[in-house]
Amino acid sequence: MSDPTLTDEARRAAIVQQMREQTGIDESMIEQLVHGFYARIRADDLLGPIFNSRIQDWDPHLKRMCAFWSSVVLSSGVYHGQPMRMHLPLPVDARHFDHWLGLFEQTARELFSDKIAEYFLDRARRIAMSLELGIASSHGVLLGSGERFHRC
């Protein structure tokens, strides 16, 4: 039972602390991952141009991505956004998502233990799949289980 005298803020802080302890992940690790990953993305031949043509100012994007990952991994609730809506217009398919996940995996494995890298990766894979499904369906393609979205 949670303490009824706690404010919402204190209750949230307690949840985040509990998640830090459970996962072994904290905000400074999220910052390292996000900064390392997007440095790779920006220099990448396939994905770099897609990001660089849409993001003029990287600082707010990196802050948003740290907030996103802290909400996903630590249940901090600090990210408020609509990732699906932002990705629907992008010119991407299975190839781009696989490549994104490859760079994410390389970064996470270089920085963290296998257990922590896999914790991040598991969540990244699920979110990537749901974005790919959403993009496919916005093109009238309904993917069955295990199917991927390929543009002609």
Ligand code: HEM
């Ligand atoms: C093909 C792979 C991907 C590409 C090319 C891509 C590209 C982008 C771009 C260009 C933006 C900035 C949009 C804007 O501000 O106009 C963005 C935002 C974002 N992306 Fe991705 N992305 C990809 C995959 C993913 C995956 C797998 C995740 C999550 C695991 C993710 C999470 C986000 C989030 C949270 C935002 C911020 C949305 C907001 O403004 O709140 N992206 N992405």
